[in-house]
Amino acid sequence: MPKSHLFITRLAVVGVSLGLISAPTPAFAASWATAPLVAETFRDATADPRFQGYGSACLTGAAAGTSGSLDSCETHQGGPVPPIDGAPYGFLQLTDASNDQSGAVLFDQPIPSNEGVQVTFDQYQYGSTTPIADADGISFFLVDGAGGLTEPGAFGGSLGYAQKLPNDDPSQPFLPGVDNGYLGVGLDVLGNYFGDWEQRGNGCAERSPAGTGFHVPGPGQNMVTVRGPGDGVDGYCFLTATTSNFTTTGPWPSTLPGDLQGPLTTMPPGVTPQEADTLLRDSARTVTVAVSPAPSPQVTVDIDFHDGNGTQRVLDFAAPEPVPDSYKFGFAASTGLFTDVHLIGNLSVRTERPLPVLGLEKSADTSRTYRVGDVIDYTYNVTNESGVTIEDIEIDDDRVRDIECDSTSLAPIGEPGDSTTCHGEYTVTASDGKDGEVVNHAIASGQDGAVLSPEATVTVKTAADPKPHPKPQPKPKPVLPVTGRDVTPFALLGVVLTALGAIGLFVSRRLRS
Numbered sequence: 001m002p003k004s005h006l007f008i009t010r011l012a013v014v015g016v017s018l019g020l021i022s023a024p025t026p027a028f029a030a031s032w033a034t035a036p037l038v039a040e041t042f043r044d045a046t047a048d049p050r051f052q053g054y055g056s057a058c059l060t061g062a063a064a065g066t067s068g069s070l071d072s073c074e075t076h077q078g079g080p081v082p083p084i085d086g087a088p089y090g091f092l093q094l095t096d097a098s099n100d101q102s103g104a105v106l107f108d109q110p111i112p113s114n115e116g117v118q119v120t121f122d123q124y125q126y127g128s129t130t131p132i133a134d135a136d137g138i139s140f141f142l143v144d145g146a147g148g149l150t151e152p153g154a155f156g157g158s159l160g161y162a163q164k165l166p167n168d169d170p171s172q173p174f175l176p177g178v179d180n181g182y183l184g185v186g187l188d189v190l191g192n193y194f195g196d197w198e199q200r201g202n203g204c205a206e207r208s209p210a211g212t213g214f215h216v217p218g219p220g221q222n223m224v225t226v227r228g229p230g231d232g233v234d235g236y237c238f239l240t241a242t243t244s245n246f247t248t249t250g251p252w253p254s255t256l257p258g259d260l261q262g263p264l265t266t267m268p269p270g271v272t273p274q275e276a277d278t279l280l281r282d283s284a285r286t287v288t289v290a291v292s293p294a295p296s297p298q299v300t301v302d303i304d305f306h307d308g309n310g311t312q313r314v315l316d317f318a319a320p321e322p323v324p325d326s327y328k329f330g331f332a333a334s335t336g337l338f339t340d341v342h343l344i345g346n347l348s349v350r351t352e353r354p355l356p357v358l359g360l361e362k363s364a365d366t367s368r369t370y371r372v373g374d375v376i377d378y379t380y381n382v383t384n385e386s387g388v389t390i391e392d393i394e395i396d397d398d399r400v401r402d403i404e405c406d407s408t409s410l411a412p413i414g415e416p417g418d419s420t421t422c423h424g425e426y427t428v429t430a431s432d433g434k435d436g437e438v439v440n441h442a443i444a445s446g447q448d449g450a451v452l453s454p455e456a457t458v459t460v461k462t463a464a465d466p467k468p469h470p471k472p473q474p475k476p477k478p479v480l481p482v483t484g485r486d487v488t489p490f491a492l493l494g495v496v497l498t499a500l501g502a503i504g505l506f507v508s509r510r511l512r513s
Helices: 003-017 273-283 430-435 488-512
Strands: 036-040 051-055 092-095 102-107 117-126 137-144 181-188 223-227 238-241 284-291 298-304 311-318 326-334 341-350 358-363 369-371 375-384 394-397 401-405 419-427 437-446 456-463
Touching: 092 102, 092 326, 102 341, 117 137, 117 273, 117 326, 137 284, 137 341, 181 284, 181 298, 223 298, 223 311, 238 311, 273 284, 326 341, 358 437, 358 456, 375 394, 375 401, 375 437, 375 456, 394 401, 394 419, 430 437, 430 456
Parallel strands: 369 456
Antiparallel strands: 036 341, 051 102, 092 341, 102 326, 117 284, 117 341, 137 181, 137 326, 181 223, 223 238, 284 298, 298 311, 358 375, 375 419, 394 437, 401 419, 437 456
């Protein structure tokens, strides 16, 4: 394919992905074929720097003393947690098995809501130190992309997403939920996230089927329960759950086809990170939460319980209105009077339509005027803005050919080698000179064209006349070369003798007269 045609084709793809070109919206599907926005295993000593940790959240792969956006778990060692300094067999640990814990991470980069988002991850809930009951659970949440987090939501039955008045005791401080919450999908083992006890859902017109009363056991055991928008101590209303009973008369049985709770109860003394990783495999549950593109998103939740039955759809519901312009996503978990260890691993995030994850800056010397025959030097700086390695980096420019890049592979954002520089040249034509300027457009691509940058444009001034030259000077007359001896003394003698002869002639005539 000619390069100009390739550029136009890729420009069209970018136009579709950014909404610049009208195209039908594809049907919502559980399996999306786009390149991942994020691929983070949480197995190493560090994680994608866009993840910010709050409360008890930490990395088991990090060594003691490590600090950053996610710290080491050296101070969160209650119960059978994986050993610290465990890379490359680490996890994101949201809580240990201590009481009244709440931990959260936020991926601090907005995702446009009109692109949709699909998040797949492994969750581990196991190892309670309170055998009477396992608690509490893990939440996957979305917040308005215009904001961020200051702390996780409340502990206990609020799963680090919703608000809570502990024990419904007015003398206790009313604990807020996550800032600017939009959606909280609770993977609830104990079951209190289902109910509105402790003022969950404060201010909501429609309340949980379980009401505001205290229930033993929890009203939504082993259930996926969803709560909606909230901020501070208001909102986070009950939306739906995996139950066959939505009346106000219990019980409310779960329709989940498997257990969210894993079977692991202890870690042997002196267990190595690799041994712990092996022991935890039976406790993994792979969860996929997908939100179709705005303006009318549909949310689905699928779970693979790793029981031989594969991934199963457990929820399908309309997202709450109004829909924010963008989302940020995160995970939270909590314990209360009862405990569990809560871990996350093997995270993959995709958008339904491809997001530009390459950044491109293009430059040239725009301070001068170029004339016919001049060469314009262009520089292209390409940056990886995603959490995965991007191969096959190249530049498509509608004017410049044979662009060379220092590297064709970019490391994930924040790592050495996450950017490269490319160079190209263009010779100004007579047509360019008449136009008075050269405007050209470029797009960076990777993964054999599957990942695209936004378009970058540079304009330089041109002039129609060629380069001015100095005015031609008249050629000097040729000077004959001097040959033989110098005749200057003889010429001078001749002048003197001629003068003397003239004087003698004059005197002679005067005497005769």
